[in-house]
Amino acid sequence: MPKALTKFICQQCGMESPKWLGKCPECGEWNSFIETVIPTTKKGFSIGTSFAASPQKLSQIKPADLRRIKTNISEFDRVLGGGPPAGEAGLVPGSVVLVAGEPGIGKSTLMLELGDEIGGLYISGEESLHQIKLRAERLKIKGEKILFLSETDVDIILETIKNFKKEDFKVLIVDSIQTLTTQDLTSSAGSVGQVRECASKLLRMAKSSNIAVFLIGHVTKEGMLAGPKILEHMVDTVLSLEGEKFGAFRLLRTTKNRFGATDEVGVFEMTDKGMVGIENPSKLFLSQRQKSVPGSVIV
Numbered sequence: 001m002p003k004a005l006t007k008f009i010c011q012q013c014g015m016e017s018p019k020w021l022g023k024c025p026e027c028g029e030w031n032s033f034i035e036t037v038i039p040t041t042k043k044g045f046s047i048g049t050s051f052a053a054s055p056q057k058l059s060q061i062k063p064a065d066l067r068r069i070k071t072n073i074s075e076f077d078r079v080l081g082g083g084p085p086a087g088e089a090g091l092v093p094g095s096v097v098l099v100a101g102e103p104g105i106g107k108s109t110l111m112l113e114l115g116d117e118i119g120g121l122y123i124s125g126e127e128s129l130h131q132i133k134l135r136a137e138r139l140k141i142k143g144e145k146i147l148f149l150s151e152t153d154v155d156i157i158l159e160t161i162k163n164f165k166k167e168d169f170k171v172l173i174v175d176s177i178q179t180l181t182t183q184d185l186t187s188s189a190g191s192v193g194q195v196r197e198c199a200s201k202l203l204r205m206a207k208s209s210n211i212a213v214f215l216i217g218h219v220t221k222e223g224m225l226a227g228p229k230i231l232e233h234m235v236d237t238v239l240s241l242e243g244e245k246f247g248a249f250r251l252l253r254t255t256k257n258r259f260g261a262t263d264e265v266g267v268f269e270m271t272d273k274g275m276v277g278i279e280n281p282s283k284l285f286l287s288q289r290q291k292s293v294p295g296s297v298i299v
Helices: 076-082 107-118 128-136 154-162 192-209 230-234 281-286
Strands: 006-010 033-037 096-101 120-124 144-149 171-175 212-218 237-242 247-256 265-271 274-278
Touching: 033 192, 033 230, 076 265, 076 274, 096 107, 096 192, 096 230, 107 120, 107 128, 107 171, 107 212, 107 274, 120 128, 120 154, 128 144, 154 192, 171 192, 192 212, 192 230
Parallel strands: 096 212, 096 237, 120 144, 120 171, 171 212
Antiparallel strands: 006 033, 237 247, 247 265, 265 274
16 A cells, blocks of 8 residues: 655644654654654545535434443443433444553453453454464453454454454454554554554444444553553543552542543452452452441441
8 A cells, every 4th residue: 555645743733744743843742743644635625515524403413223242241241331212231343442451450351351241353463373372272262252363453353353244243342552553653652643543543443334442542650651642532432451469359440431420449369260250349458448337327
C-alpha cells in the first residue's frame, strides 16, 4: 500500500513542521511535536455530491437490533453496566473498551478468560502463539471459541478481519495497544502518534462492523495510562484493574462508561486457575476485620 504523507504538529500551539523539532519555535514548548497523518482527499470530490451524509432527527434514526453480549463473567458484566433492551448487563456490540492496569496485575489473564467464554479474535503483540498456549494450559483454558494471531501491524490485522464473516466473531482483543504500529507513520511502537493512529483505525472498524474491541493498555509508574490522553476520550469505556501486585485480590473499576454507570466495582481473586470472580465480597472483607472492637458497627 502507498505510504501516507505525514507531518509533525505541535500539540500546544498547532504549528506544523516537516520534521521533528525538540522545541517549538512558536510557543517555546519542549517535546510537543507529534507525527500526524495528513488526510488525503480524492480529486473531483465536492460537498454537493451524494457522498455527503444528511442530518437526521432522533425519530428518523432506525433502531438497531443489537443485544448486549453477556461475557458469562458476572463481575465483569456488572461493571460494564446494563441498559436496553430489558436492562440486561453486558458488552455493547461495536463498543471500544480500554482495559488499563499495571504490568502483572492480570489484564491479559482476564481477557484470555473472557475470550474463552464468548469467543473472538485475540491479537497478541507481546507473546508468541506458543507462549499463549502455555499460559492457557496453565489456566486450564481450552480456547475452542477463540482464535489467536501474533501480529503488531494494525493494517495487517484489519486486512485479516476483512477475510472473516461478521458471524465468525463479535469480539476483538488487542494485547496491547502500545505494541501496535501502522505503516503510515515512521515513529516507533508506543509513541503518541502510533497509539493514537492505531486506536483510531480500530475504532472506525468497530463502529462500521459492530465488532466489540478490547484494548489492553499499560499504566506508568505514576499511575497514568501510557500513551496520549486522547485515547481515553476516543474509547467508549475505560476499565481499571487495580490491586496489590503481590496480593490475591483485584478490583475492576469503571472510570468512563457511555453505556452504563460508573459506580460498580468487580472483585476478583487471582488464583492458580486464573481470575475468579467473588460473588460476595462483603463477606470476604468482613472476615478479615477485628471482632468485638468498641465503636464498630456492621449494618
